[in-house]
Amino acid sequence: xxxxxxxxxxxxxxxxxxxxxxxxxxxxxxxxxxxxxxxxxxxxxxxxxxxxxxxxxxxxxxxxxxxxxxxxxxxxxxxxxxxxxxxxxxxxxxxxxxxxxxxxxxxxxxxxxxxxxxxxxxxxxxxxxxxxxxxxxxxxxxxxxxxxxxxxxxxxxxxxxxxxxxxxxxxxxxxxxxxxxxxxxxxxxxxxx
Amino acid sequence: xxxxxxxxxxxxxxxxxxxxxxxxxxxxxxxxxxxxxxxxxxxxxxxxxxxxxxxxxxxxxxxxxxxxxxxxxxxxxxxxxxxxxxxxxxxxxxxxxxxxxxxxxxxxxxxxxxxxxxxxxxxxxxxxxxxxxxxxxxxxxxxxxxxxxxxxxxxxxxxxxxxxxxxxxxxxxxxxxxxxxxxxxxxxxxxxxxxxxxxxxxxxxxxxxxxxxxxxxxxxxxxxxxxxxxxxxxxxxxxxxxxxxxxxxxxxxxxxxxxxxxxxxxxxxxxxxxxxxxxxxxxxxxxxxxxxxxxxxxxxxxxxxxxxxxxxxxxxxxxxxxxxxxxxxxxxxxxxxxxxxxxxxxxxxxxxxxxxxxxxxxxxxxxxxxxxxxxxxxxxxxxxxxxxxxxxxxxxxxxxxxxxxxxxxxxxxxxxxxxxxxxxxxxxxxxxxxxxxxxxxxxxxxxxxxxxxxxxxxxxxxxxxxxxxxxxxxxxxxxxxxxxxxxxxxxxxxxxxxxxxxxxxxxxxxxxxxxxxxxxxxxxxxxxxxxxxxxxxxxxxxxxxxxxxxxxxxxxxxxxxxxxxxxxxxxxxxxxxxxxxxxxx
Numbered sequence: 159x160x161x162x163x164x165x166x167x168x169x170x171x172x173x174x175x176x177x178x179x180x181x182x183x184x185x186x187x188x189x190x191x192x193x194x195x196x197x198x199x200x201x202x203x204x205x206x207x208x209x210x211x212x213x214x215x216x217x218x219x220x221x222x223x224x225x226x227x228x229x230x231x232x233x234x235x236x237x238x239x240x241x242x243x244x245x246x247x248x249x250x251x252x253x254x255x256x257x258x259x260x261x262x263x264x265x266x267x268x269x270x271x272x273x274x275x276x277x278x279x280x281x282x283x284x285x286x287x288x289x290x291x292x293x294x295x296x297x298x299x300x301x302x303x304x305x306x307x308x309x310x311x312x313x314x315x316x317x318x319x320x321x322x323x324x325x326x327x328x329x330x331x332x333x334x335x336x337x338x339x340x341x342x343x344x345x346x347x348x349x350x351x
Numbered sequence: 352x353x354x355x356x357x358x359x360x361x362x363x364x365x366x367x368x369x370x371x372x373x374x375x376x377x378x379x380x381x382x383x384x385x386x387x388x389x390x391x392x393x394x395x396x397x398x399x400x401x402x403x404x405x406x407x408x409x410x411x412x413x414x415x416x417x418x419x420x421x422x423x424x425x426x427x428x429x430x431x432x433x434x435x436x437x438x439x440x441x442x443x444x445x446x447x448x449x450x451x452x453x454x455x456x457x458x459x460x461x462x463x464x465x466x467x468x469x470x471x472x473x474x475x476x477x478x479x480x481x482x483x484x485x486x487x488x489x490x491x492x493x494x495x496x497x498x499x500x501x502x503x504x505x506x507x508x509x510x511x512x513x514x515x516x517x518x519x520x521x522x523x524x525x526x527x528x529x530x531x532x533x534x535x536x537x538x539x540x541x542x543x544x545x546x547x548x549x550x551x552x553x554x555x556x557x558x559x560x561x562x563x564x565x566x567x568x569x570x571x572x573x574x575x576x577x578x579x580x581x582x583x584x585x586x587x588x589x590x591x592x593x594x595x596x597x598x599x600x601x602x603x604x605x606x607x608x609x610x611x612x613x614x615x616x617x618x619x620x621x622x623x624x625x626x627x628x629x630x631x632x633x634x635x636x637x638x639x640x641x642x643x644x645x646x647x648x649x650x651x652x653x654x655x656x657x658x659x660x661x662x663x664x665x666x667x668x669x670x671x672x673x674x675x676x677x678x679x680x681x682x683x684x685x686x687x688x689x690x691x692x693x694x695x696x697x698x699x700x701x702x703x704x705x706x707x708x709x710x711x712x713x714x715x716x717x718x719x720x721x722x723x724x725x726x727x728x729x730x731x732x733x734x735x736x737x738x739x740x741x742x743x744x745x746x747x748x749x750x751x752x753x754x755x756x757x758x759x760x761x762x763x764x765x766x767x768x769x770x771x772x773x774x775x776x777x778x779x780x781x782x783x784x785x786x787x788x789x790x791x792x793x794x795x796x797x798x799x800x801x802x803x804x805x806x807x808x809x810x811x812x813x814x815x816x817x818x819x820x821x822x823x824x825x826x827x828x829x830x831x832x833x834x835x836x837x838x839x840x841x842x843x844x845x846x847x848x849x850x851x852x853x854x855x856x857x858x859x860x861x862x863x864x865x866x867x868x869x870x871x872x873x874x875x876x877x878x879x880x881x882x883x884x885x886x887x888x889x890x891x892x893x894x895x896x897x898x899x900x901x902x903x904x905x906x907x908x909x910x911x912x913x914x915x916x917x918x919x920x921x922x923x924x925x926x927x928x929x930x931x932x933x934x935x936x
Contacts, residue, residue: 161597171686172688184355184517185355188353188355188519193518193519194355194517194518194519195483195516195517195518196355196516196517196518197512197515197516197517198515199381199459199460199511199515205688205689205690205691205716205719206686206688206689206691206895207686207687207688207689208685208686219518220590220591220593220594221590221591221593221594221660221661222512222516222517222518222587222590223512223591223660223661225660225661225662225674226662226673226674226676227673227674227675227676227677228674238683238684238686239686241679241681241683242679242683242686244676244677244679245676245677245678245679246676247677248674261898262684262685262686262687263686263687263689263893263895264684264685264687265684265899266890266895266897266898266899267723267724267890267893267899268887268890268899268903269723270682270684270685271682271684271901272684273681273682273683273684275681276681279679279680279681282680283677283678283680
């Protein structure tokens with residue numbers, strides 16, 4: 159029996175709300191009947207630092223960590239972070255990236271440059287690159303800027319073989335009741351990218 | 352029912368299911384969520400204790416009263432709690448007492464790396480090590496059982512990847528704990544030398560019985576695969592080994608790791624070919640197994656520092672080179688954590704940087720004032736070290752005639768944790784150091800836990816609020832001031848005064864953490880580009896709301912700005928104003 163395990167990275171900047179996205183994703187995988195493991199690091203790194211959540215799912219998952227060169231999917235909430243974690247992507251892997259630049263402190267202080275050509279580099283390196291401006295999608299399609307993480311999950315979901323209804327069900331139970339409709343709209347809009 | 356839980360949440364769930372009625376901890380990454388997740392259970396009393404030593408003492412008292420108890424802390428917290436721990440090993444318990452040590456290999460959020468498995472043989476208490484969230488929950492039940500059966504505190508040792516790694520956990524209903532009456536017994540609980548010598552023998556006899564138990568517990572077991580390679584492992588290292596070898600090796604999986612099951616180890620070793628001991632950090636298992644005269648391969652190829660991973664095992668054991676990875680064809684700016692926009696610590700360190708003083712730092716968010724641009728801190732050692740070190744530095748400097756000034760900078764929660772004792776020593780020993788208490792009204796770094804100065808308990812009930820300035824005055828400090836951190840001029844004046852004062856001096860800089868909910872909103876600021884000369888003095892504050900553009904202009908990110916006005920106060924050209932263009936007076 160082959161034990162196929164799929165590796166996903168959620169990357170971004172501390173405070174961007176990657177945790178809700180990770181919670182929805184893991185809920186979907188659990189609902190779909192997979193063994194799931196997730197690993198993140200709390201504490202110091204949350205103060206505006208680079209953050210990563212590893213998610214692994216399959217028949218049986220052992221290590222909670224994704225190895226370099228083995229990620230099937232990277233969902234990045236910010237462009238520079240997609241580049242930073244690129245060595246984790248496997249040869250034909252897919253990147254879903256939010257078209258957003260958050261400048262790290264060395265750039266804010268003028269001590270380092272921001273790679274404004276990040277999307278071009280990512281396009282060359284990724285098997286598939288999906289880019290969306292999540293806050294724009296969230297505002298224009300769902301009327302609520304806070305649904306941007308769910309819009310990104312919509313784009314990710316298209317590259318995962320899990321029933322759309324499972325996603326919708328988990329989103330319903332994970333977001334504040336008043337925002338369910340907006341989040342479902344954002345999810346559908348993200349899936350069009 | 353299966354729940355998706357982190358190791359910390361699973362330990363809390365285990366506390367609930369296996370009848371814990373009491374929990375105590377001091378917050379510290381990666382242990383904080385254990386007691387945080389126990390707080391909501393109505394059946395369980397939970398508290399944030401003043402420090403880890405107090406947490407364990409409180410827990411021991413609760414155990415004597417008959418409770419099943421969880422005490423949780425990070426690895427360095429166990430150093431603080433070592434004193435009661437090493438004697439609780441002699442007194443034993445009444446209700447089951449489980450101590451969780453959450454170690455932090457690679458120091459994601461810690462000042463050192465230590466392998467607290469070494470504590471178990473040192474303190475002579477049994478130890479359990481889970482390999483995932485399910486076992487983290489199960490071993491709490493096993494821990495209570497062992498603790499009550501063998502009359503001993505039990506150590507459950509986890510690491511960051513267990514604590515913060517999530518997995519599916521099969522959950523059950525709560526079991527009612529057995530009722531255990533407290534019986535006064537001086538020969539068991541009063542460790543006077545005469546009694547302690549008798550208990551010393553009990554500890555040794557108990558260890559022998561635990562050794563037998565170790566041979567039979569289902570948490571020590573062999574998983575047979577190919578027999579040419581045998582792997583002896585525990586904790587998260589088991590998962591990495593499984594990831595690499597699958598069924599191409601046999602495993603001796605140790606969940607009960609002190610005392611070790613010597614017979615089982617010998618039996619396993621006799622049946623497999625090459626034996627690898629795969630463990631993270633110290634050669635804890637390896638040293639003991641080698642002492643049994645068994646030949647194994649371990650730290651001669653596997654690193655004894657930083658986190659282990661499947662990749663490392665592949666490379667070191669199998670000689671497999673890592674996969675070629677995609678090259679990043681652009682310079683990648685680092686993204687270190689920073690003091691938040693509006694952080695009340697920032698102005699104090701901005702002022703300190705300009706002064707020629709040795710700044711003895713402490714453990715907390717203010718570690719973020721070490722890197723540029725603030726670079727205002729000379730030392731970071733342990734909780735409470737700032738005050739003792741400032742006193743020692745100042746005394747020695749005066750004694751040898753250098754007359755270099757020193758200040759100790761400490762947080763509010765840290766002050767209660769272990770700053771007070773250092774300050775009493777400074778007063779008693781005629782110190783003249785200056786102590787700056789950064790009172791941001793919470794334990795910020797670990798995610799806003801209340802402490803004795805906040806007037807609220809872990810369970811959210813109002814309680815007495817201990818005022819730091821009252822404590823300090825009652826300790827005999829004559830020179831005490833309370834200053835708003837956002838008032839840069841006031842901050843500088845207060846520090847200069849404290850440094851000049853001939854005696855111990857304390858300034859409490861009081862301003863709530865900018866991330867606390869329910870704070871009054873201040874108007875964001877903007878930069879008047881007509882007045883701005885691009886001198887970049889404002890960037891010296893290191894505020895992440897200030898954006899330096901490639902054309903040298905600086906703007907303020909209005910979404911990030913909290914309106915603290917610190918940048919406006921440092922601007923020599925009055926170019927930073929409230930949004931709307933109103934000049935600040």
